[in-house]
Amino acid sequence: MIEMNHLTKKYGNHVAVDDLSLTVEPGRIYGFLGPNGAGKSTTMNMVTGYLGATSGEVKINGFDILKQPEEAKKCIGYLPEIPPLYVDMTVKEYLDFAAELKEIDRADRRQYVDEAMEMTKITDMKDRLIKNLSKGYRQRVGLAQAVLGYPEVIILDEPTVGLDPKQIIEMRELIKKLGEKHTVILSSHILSEVREVCDYIFIISKGKLVANDTTENLLEKVEKNHRELEILLRGDAEAASGLLKQVDFIEEIETAEGKEEDTTLLKVKTAADTDIRNQIIKILVEANVELLEIRSAGKSLEDIFLELTEQKGELL
Numbered sequence: 001m002i003e004m005n006h007l008t009k010k011y012g013n014h015v016a017v018d019d020l021s022l023t024v025e026p027g028r029i030y031g032f033l034g035p036n037g038a039g040k041s042t043t044m045n046m047v048t049g050y051l052g053a054t055s056g057e058v059k060i061n062g063f064d065i066l067k068q069p070e071e072a073k074k075c076i077g078y079l080p081e082i083p084p085l086y087v088d089m090t091v092k093e094y095l096d097f098a099a100e101l102k103e104i105d106r107a108d109r110r111q112y113v114d115e116a117m118e119m120t121k122i123t124d125m126k127d128r129l130i131k132n133l134s135k136g137y138r139q140r141v142g143l144a145q146a147v148l149g150y151p152e153v154i155i156l157d158e159p160t161v162g163l164d165p166k167q168i169i170e171m172r173e174l175i176k177k178l179g180e181k182h183t184v185i186l187s188s189h190i191l192s193e194v195r196e197v198c199d200y201i202f203i204i205s206k207g208k209l210v211a212n213d214t215t216e217n218l219l220e221k222v223e224k225n226h227r228e229l230e231i232l233l234r235g236d237a238e239a240a241s242g243l244l245k246q247v248d249f250i251e252e253i254e255t256a257e258g259k260e261e262d263t264t265l266l267k268v269k270t271a272a273d274t275d276i277r278n279q280i281i282k283i284l285v286e287a288n289v290e291l292l293e294i295r296s297a298g299k300s301l302e303d304i305f306l307e308l309t310e311q312k313g314e315l316l
């Protein structure tokens with residue numbers, strides 16, 4: 001288990017991480033989501049002991065990362081945003097070296113290194129020099145280093161940045177597989193990635209936590225809270241709007257000018273869990289309104305993410 005309590009990091013006057021408190025329970029894949037500069041890397045570096053906090057604390061399985069670093073670090077495997085690879089070593093040499101640094105028993109080293117290579121699918125590359133590997137394979141070598149020794153928690157900082165689409169898919173599959181045996185924290189600025197891979201999401205903006213829930217709950221909240229239809233029509237919008245105001249389940253109607261001449265866009269908010277498109281079409285057609293288009297325009301998770309990262313939102 002990882003606990004962050006009132007974690008704060010200041011660079012001069014700039015507060016990069018601002019009083020962050022959160023708990024990571026075993027057995028899940030957590031997404032640490034935020035736009036560039038939100039403070040993700042700074043947080044990951046404090047959690048893994050690479051950077052001291054200005055104030056607050058991090059505990060890994062009860063061990064303080066700064067006061068009991070050896071015990072705490074044994075529980076974590078870390079793939080930083082830029083993995084510190086020794087490019088003149090072969091893959092196997094590098095992992096042997098990493099195993100030595102992690103103080104894995106000499107007797108277990110070969111087996112652990114083999115298993116880490118197997119898990120990250122780089123066994124075929126074991127005698128290649130790291131400098132001759134593609135970016136995707138280098139990233140996997142970094143990942144093999146992180147999983148080496150079976151730490152309980154694997155922390156990955158933007159592991160798909162710079163990879164091509166095929167490598168991204170492969171890396172995401174690998175992360176999901178890791179989640180079967182480890183607790184994983186995945187830092188990313190890509191919402192779709194976090195949604196696809198993680199069961200729990202922390203959203204961070206300007207160093208602060210702005211949302212904190214299971215992926216399922218966040219998606220559900222979004223769907224429930226924001227059902228919106230856009231109706232494009234030509235002609236008497238006021239009359240149309242008046243008719244729709246009589247319909248049950250319609251909570252709010254906003255009117256805007258359409259792009260084409262003499263058209264109006266009605267933005268209609270409806271109650272959750274209702275689909276009244278059919279009813280609306282019937283009413284408007286019967287009233288001879290020239291209906292040009294009707295479509296769902298509810299807020300997506302992307303919209304919510306953008307709102308939350310601009311200002312403190314309602315999902316927390």
Ligand SMILES: Nc1ncnc2c1ncn2[C@@H]1O[C@H](COP(=O)(O)OP(=O)(O)OP(=O)(O)O)[C@@H](O)[C@H]1O
Binds near residue numbers: 016035037039
């Ligand atoms: N060593 C440093 N000195 C001064 N400011 C820093 C330093 N490292 C980070 N910052 C600033 O702290 C803020 C948070 O940076 P951080 O790298 O943690 O964000 P991030 O969410 O990981 O973003 P990215 O994905 O772009 O790395 C940014 O405004 C950044 O400019």
